[in-house]
Amino acid sequence: MARKRYSWTTALKRGAVIVAALISFLPIFWLFSTSLKPYDEWAEWPPVWITERPTLQNYRIVFFPEEAREVAAEQEGSLDYKVSGSAWKAFQDSAIISTCATILSVVFGTLAAYSIVRFRTGGENFPFQFLTVRMMPPIAVVVPMVALFSILRLSDTYLGMILAYTAFTLPFSIWMIRSFLEEVPAELEGAAMVHGLSQFRAFLTVTLPLVKGGILATALFIFILNWSEFLFALVLTSGNVTTVTLQVANYVSASSGKLYGVQAAMGTISTLPVIFFGYIIQKHLVRGLTFGAVKR
Amino acid sequence: MSEVKLELAGLAKTFDEVEAVKGLSLTLRRGEFLSLLGPSGCGKSTTLAMIAGFEEPTAGDILVDGTSVLEVPPHRRRIGLVFQDYAVFSRLKVKANLAFGLEAQGVPRGERRRRIAEIVERLELSTILDRRAGGLNMSEMQRVALARVLVTEPQLLLLDEPMSNLDAALRYALRSELKRIQTALNQTVLYVTHDQLEAISLSDRIAVMRLGELQQVGTPEEIYDRPANRFVAEFIGDPPINLLPCEVTVSGREVAVSTALHGPLALGAGEIAPGRHLLGIRPHDVSLTREPSPERAEIKVRVVENLGAEHVLHFDYGEDLVAATVPPNFAEEGERLFVALDPNRLHLIDSGSERVVACRALEGVV
Amino acid sequence: MSNQVAPHSAEIDSPKAHRGLIPFNVALVLPAQLTVLGIVLVPTLIILWLAITDWQPTQAIPWYDAEPVWYWNFYDLWWDDRFINAVIRTFAVVAIAITVELALALGLALLFLDEWAWRKIAVSLIILPMMIIPVDAANAFFMLFNDRGPVNDIISMVIGEPYTFSWLSNPTWAMFPIVLCEIWQWTPLMFLMVLTGLMSLPQNQIRAAVLLGATPVRIFFRIMLPLLTPVIGVALLIRAIETFKIFDPVYIMTRGQPGGATETISMYMYNGAFVYFRMGYIASAALIVLVLVVSVCLALSRPLKRHS
Numbered sequence: 001m002a003r004k005r006y007s008w009t010t011a012l013k014r015g016a017v018i019v020a021a022l023i024s025f026l027p028i029f030w031l032f033s034t035s036l037k038p039y040d041e042w043a044e045w046p047p048v049w050i051t052e053r054p055t056l057q058n059y060r061i062v063f064f065p066e067e068a069r070e071v072a073a074e075q076e077g078s079l080d081y082k083v084s085g086s087a088w089k090a091f092q093d094s095a096i097i098s099t100c101a102t103i104l105s106v107v108f109g110t111l112a113a114y115s116i117v118r119f120r121t122g123g124e125n126f127p128f129q130f131l132t133v134r135m136m137p138p139i140a141v142v143v144p145m146v147a148l149f150s151i152l153r154l155s156d157t158y159l160g161m162i163l164a165y166t167a168f169t170l171p172f173s174i175w176m177i178r179s180f181l182e183e184v185p186a187e188l189e190g191a192a193m194v195h196g197l198s199q200f201r202a203f204l205t206v207t208l209p210l211v212k213g214g215i216l217a218t219a220l221f222i223f224i225l226n227w228s229e230f231l232f233a234l235v236l237t238s239g240n241v242t243t244v245t246l247q248v249a250n251y252v253s254a255s256s257g258k259l260y261g262v263q264a265a266m267g268t269i270s271t272l273p274v275i276f277f278g279y280i281i282q283k284h285l286v287r288g289l290t291f292g293a294v295k296r
Numbered sequence: 297m298s299e300v301k302l303e304l305a306g307l308a309k310t311f312d313e314v315e316a317v318k319g320l321s322l323t324l325r326r327g328e329f330l331s332l333l334g335p336s337g338c339g340k341s342t343t344l345a346m347i348a349g350f351e352e353p354t355a356g357d358i359l360v361d362g363t364s365v366l367e368v369p370p371h372r373r374r375i376g377l378v379f380q381d382y383a384v385f386s387r388l389k390v391k392a393n394l395a396f397g398l399e400a401q402g403v404p405r406g407e408r409r410r411r412i413a414e415i416v417e418r419l420e421l422s423t424i425l426d427r428r429a430g431g432l433n434m435s436e437m438q439r440v441a442l443a444r445v446l447v448t449e450p451q452l453l454l455l456d457e458p459m460s461n462l463d464a465a466l467r468y469a470l471r472s473e474l475k476r477i478q479t480a481l482n483q484t485v486l487y488v489t490h491d492q493l494e495a496i497s498l499s500d501r502i503a504v505m506r507l508g509e510l511q512q513v514g515t516p517e518e519i520y521d522r523p524a525n526r527f528v529a530e531f532i533g534d535p536p537i538n539l540l541p542c543e544v545t546v547s548g549r550e551v552a553v554s555t556a557l558h559g560p561l562a563l564g565a566g567e568i569a570p571g572r573h574l575l576g577i578r579p580h581d582v583s584l585t586r587e588p589s590p591e592r593a594e595i596k597v598r599v600v601e602n603l604g605a606e607h608v609l610h611f612d613y614g615e616d617l618v619a620a621t622v623p624p625n626f627a628e629e630g631e632r633l634f635v636a637l638d639p640n641r642l643h644l645i646d647s648g649s650e651r652v653v654a655c656r657a658l659e660g661v662v
Numbered sequence: 663m664s665n666q667v668a669p670h671s672a673e674i675d676s677p678k679a680h681r682g683l684i685p686f687n688v689a690l691v692l693p694a695q696l697t698v699l700g701i702v703l704v705p706t707l708i709i710l711w712l713a714i715t716d717w718q719p720t721q722a723i724p725w726y727d728a729e730p731v732w733y734w735n736f737y738d739l740w741w742d743d744r745f746i747n748a749v750i751r752t753f754a755v756v757a758i759a760i761t762v763e764l765a766l767a768l769g770l771a772l773l774f775l776d777e778w779a780w781r782k783i784a785v786s787l788i789i790l791p792m793m794i795i796p797v798d799a800a801n802a803f804f805m806l807f808n809d810r811g812p813v814n815d816i817i818s819m820v821i822g823e824p825y826t827f828s829w830l831s832n833p834t835w836a837m838f839p840i841v842l843c844e845i846w847q848w849t850p851l852m853f854l855m856v857l858t859g860l861m862s863l864p865q866n867q868i869r870a871a872v873l874l875g876a877t878p879v880r881i882f883f884r885i886m887l888p889l890l891t892p893v894i895g896v897a898l899l900i901r902a903i904e905t906f907k908i909f910d911p912v913y914i915m916t917r918g919q920p921g922g923a924t925e926t927i928s929m930y931m932y933n934g935a936f937v938y939f940r941m942g943y944i945a946s947a948a949l950i951v952l953v954l955v956v957s958v959c960l961a962l963s964r965p966l967k968r969h970s
Contacts, residue, residue, distance in 0.1 A: 046824075112693070112694035136951075140948035144948075166697055170698055244795075267798035383869070
């Protein structure tokens with residue numbers, strides 16, 4: 001095909017890609033750029049796009065909230081925001097809750113998915129019952145969950161959060177791992193069982209090693225979901241346990257809304273692990289978010 | 297039949313250092329049916345893709361009616377292509393499949409109807425017009441794919457192994473149908489196949505390719521009776537040609553050969569160095585009798601293979617096993633017969649260049 | 663040992679390992695099943711009770727002792743404009759967001775059909791938004807649409823005079839940044855799904871259409887789009903379900919303000935239950951939403967089932 005004659009359409013296409021990439025990047029750029037601004041540039045007009053006086057002050061405030069109070073005191077107006085504490089606590093809690101919930105979800109999900117794939121347990125409609133969990137808005141379940149958690153003494157505890165996260169990520173792990181398991185022929189296990197292995201041992205020694213990459217991708221995916229979760233954290237905790245998303249909201253939801261730079265700093269660090277894990281499992285993201293319906 | 301429709305001039309294509317097509321030159325006349333024949337990987341599909349415009353040649357030129365089409369984008373080349381998988385528009389009805397090309401080319405409605413009605417009748421598609429093309433069976437798909445292309449009256453029709461997805465009985469029926477349609481429409485066709493039977497039965501001429509190189513172009517008779525080299529000789533013919541080692545002697549320009557069982561046979565004038573070479577003879581050309589005669593050597597039948605209409609005998613010839621086609625029940629296993637080699641039916645293959653050496657006796661066959 | 667017998671696939675499908683009370687295959691699904699039952703089904707049953715009470719945690723009566731008001735919650739909801747508006751608004755957000763996402767995704771995916779040098783990197787850049795924590799994305803959009811934010815700055819530069827419109831406190835426009843944030847964040851997912859679909863289309867059908875003389879536009883609408891419908895169906899279904907739940911950006915940017923103008927179903931229920939503490943009343947709303955969602959999903963899960 002003659003290249004030269006079509007070069008202007010090609011240029012147009014590449015130009016559109018550049019515009020799309022810029023739009024994708026702008027909010028993230030703004031978040032990062034604001035996180036480096038000194039406090040008098042946070043809400044200046046006209047806005048400062050790239051500060052000439054970059055500072056790490058905001059990041060220090062994230063981890064040492066005492067300084068935040070001093071900064072706020074320097075500004076006119078009263079101290080009308082609440083900072084529940086250093087972000088260390090939020091990172092620590094988020095790590096504990098997300099990791100435990102991810103492990104539970106993936107282990108339970110693998111067992112269930114295996115049973116569904118190999119034995120057609122519960123019939124054809126059984127896996128769909130788990131999907132309904134994902135379809136219902138969490139806010140609708142959260143009201144009775146508060147009631148239930150209060151009598152079980154699970155409110156504002158790690159265990160309560162871990163159980164809630166496990167339940168609401170199970171549809172993803174079951175469906176995603178199921179799509180990986182379906183790619184392994186049952187005959188492989190059959191061959192191992194001829195040599196006297198039990199069904200479960202055959203699963204552990206033959207099938208599991210073949211899908212371990214997929215299960216790892218699923219785990220990272222579930223971890224991202226847990227780390228990013230906001231609504232359950234907001235409703236099911238009240239100070240004893242906190243998460244990174246709550247910490248972000250704490251700065252932004254202050255009635256004065258003045259701590260832009262600090263929010264941005266917290267936003268930048270909290271989202272970094274997600275971006276990192278996200279790119280590791282980039283080729284599995286679509287499979288995950290579509291419950292294994294669209295494969296790559 | 298004289299006007300040149302398509303000309304490939306030194307056409308070459310290289311993919312990452314692999315030469316898929318090497319300097320292919322070939323002409324196709326108007327109304328001609330030419331087959332590109334060769335085993336898979338011989339470059340025939342790449343050639344087709346270059347003619348259609350999906351691949352850009354690395355070197356050489358493609359001329360249609362004497363004008364280069366390299367600068368013409370595929371959708372303006374007016375070349376029809378029937379894909380190996382037929383590529384019917386699976387989500388559209390058969391009707392819409394047939395109308396697609398005409399609509400795209402802006403043919404007026406009345407003309408469109410007339411041409412579709414004509415092709416529907418010719419290819420007997422009236423019963424499936426309202427069906428979704430994705431739900432058709434293979435032979436229906438093939439007819440739709442063919443009709444979809446023919447209705448646009450392409451100046452050149454390319455067929456990429458159109459029979460390879462069909463079973464044997466269907467192939468036979470469709471072969472004659474295809475030939476009938478091609479003749480009726482006087483359609484210029486370039487047909488790509490790896491099946492020699494299809495190529496021989498359909499084509500006006502055959503171009504044999506191997507590893508990206510053109511081996512020989514000729515009518516089916518020429519290709520069969522006078523193969524240019526060892527590859528063509530072996531690729532064409534079923535059962536395959538027998539190749540026997542032989543000793544060549546040359547006196548002046550006169551060539552003579554002797555094999556394990558036969559004394560010197562004079563082949564006439566030819567260009568070959570004396571020494572060990574190969575002698576090819578087709579199973580149909582091996583002459584066997586029950587009666588001994590001076591020029592015949594005695595052999596013993598090893599195996600009889602029943603092909604229905606004829607039998608193939610396999611017998612020891614020196615170190616080799618030779619096949620011969622005979623009428624049914626001509627001989628039984630273990631029987632002793634007498635074999636002669638007809639000098640007019642031999643193909644002398646130079647063991648160095650692997651070319652078939654032209655000798656006077658061999659020239660005079662046709 | 664029954665395991666000595668060579669297992670045929672039929673045998674693998676029906677396990678014989680009845681060693682305990684529970685069959686092996688059922689035991690495998692039990693942990694997942696119990697978690698889901700405990701955390702989802704039990705609360706759903708509690709809703710049935712709460713929905714007919716007017717339980718308010720501020721009244722210091724445990725929920726199981728609350729006074730039933732029977733159907734009055736539902737009656738009140740029917741006349742509650744804020745609830746009805748939130749429902750209508752949520753459906754509008756879903757419709758607008760997934761339509762725009764699909765259009766953008768299709769357009770973007772068409773730019774990525776051929777191979778070119780920076781293609782992989784460009785894809786990675788374009789899908790960056792879906793990697794961001796939703797709360798952080800909302801935070802970024804909050805700043806972008808601030809009255810003294812960069813969006814107003816760009817508008818000022820274009821129109822040539824200072825423009826300091828307060829997007830998020832204007833009842834008419836406050837929803838705009840929220841929907842935009844949702845679209846920004848999830849167009850990449852739609853894009854990846856559509857691109858995956860486009861890349862696996864039967865290439866020969868497209869080539870055949872090219873050779874028949876069709877223009878790219880005709881090929882796209884007549885050949886590619888019909889072939890893509892199953893993928894688009896799944897993509898729209900999944901995005902519709904997720905968008906219906908929209909909460910994080912609303913909470914971060916407006917909390918439903920000004921005057922309830924940005925309340926979606928989730929935001930409305932959060933405000934009712936955790937700001938006004940009308941748990942019983944909101945439980946009734948939750949029940950309605952659950953019935954709605956489950957019935958819609960049952961109707962729509964057919965295409966998803968067929969695709970998987």
